[in-house]
Amino acid sequence: NAGVMQNPRHLVRRRGQEARLRCSPMKGHSHVYWYRQLPEEGLKFMVYLQKENIIDESGMPKERFSAEFPKEGPSILRIQQVVRGDSAAYFCASSPAGTSEGSSYNEQFFGPGTRLTVL
Amino acid sequence: AQSVAQPEDQVNVAEGNPLTVKCTYSVSGNPYLFWYVQYPNRGLQFLLKYITGDNLVKGSYGFEAEFNKSQTSFHLKKPSALVSDSALYFCAVRDTGRRALTFGSGTRLQVQP
Numbered sequence: 001n002a003g004v005m006q007n008p009r010h011l012v013r014r015r016g017q018e019a020r021l022r023c024s025p026m027k028g029h030s031h032v033y034w035y036r037q038l039p040e041e042g043l044k045f046m047v048y049l050q051k052e053n054i055i056d057e058s059g060m061p062k063e064r065f066s067a068e069f070p071k072e073g074p075s076i077l078r079i080q081q082v083v084r085g086d087s088a089a090y091f092c093a094s095s096p097a098g099t100s101e102g103s104s105y106n107e108q109f110f111g112p113g114t115r116l117t118v119l
Numbered sequence: 120a121q122s123v124a125q126p127e128d129q130v131n132v133a134e135g136n137p138l139t140v141k142c143t144y145s146v147s148g149n150p151y152l153f154w155y156v157q158y159p160n161r162g163l164q165f166l167l168k169y170i171t172g173d174n175l176v177k178g179s180y181g182f183e184a185e186f187n188k189s190q191t192s193f194h195l196k197k198p199s200a201l202v203s204d205s206a207l208y209f210c211a212v213r214d215t216g217r218r219a220l221t222f223g224s225g226t227r228l229q230v231q232p
Contacts, residue, residue, distance in 0.1 A: 004162075033220075035222075041224060041225075042222040043163070043209070043220075044222070045219040048218050048219055055218070056218065056219055058219070059219065091162055093163075095218075107153070107165050108165075108220060109165065110162040110164070112161060113162050115160075
């Protein structure tokens with residue numbers, strides 16, 4: 001059972017370009033989360049999506065950032081007009097659906113991350 | 120609002136000695152608590168969780184954590200450290216009603232041979 005897949009693993013963009021980061025959740029998982037990790041810091045929540053729905057985007061910057069999780073295909077985190085401050089590692093995580101306390105839905109399984117460098 | 124504090128940037132321990140990595144949390148409801156480990160240039164690996172039940176939780180690679188509600192703490196422990204345990208450790212909390220995890224700033228564990 002493949003884990004969470006992210007691509008590309010490394011992405012270099014010049015200021016003003018667009019960055020597209022892809023995430024394929026674990027098989028059977030329908031919930032996707034995006035986190036950002038700045039150098040020497042912890043992970044900060046950005047957005048939580050289910051298929052075709054954004055559930056919680058409280059951590060997303062108001063401008064230039066968007067996310068989607070279409071019915072078919074991977075989840076996409078899109079950053080328009082990148083700036084140097086966007087340089088970070090972006091991690092995707094997934095979890096299964098479920099509501100029972102103690103069930104495995106509580107854990108989030110993380111991908112290897114995409115390291116974005118903005119020149 | 121939920122928050123997590125990891126008061127130590129780095130913990131140094133000799134191989135074979137017990138280790139403790141500290142974590143305190145703040146949530147408005149019942150806490151769901153997690154420990155993850157991150158190796159260089161890798162994603163986070165799940166170690167263990169506390170949802171409900173016994174305060175002592177056992178996880179992967181011999182790690183365990185103790186939930187203390189009165190002290191709002193969830194310290195990670197291991198009876199005998201290995202050099203291969205050297206990594207960055209993150210404590211995280213999730214409040215009931217939300218799925219988003221809030222992470223601490225991380226503690227770097229260095230185990231000396």
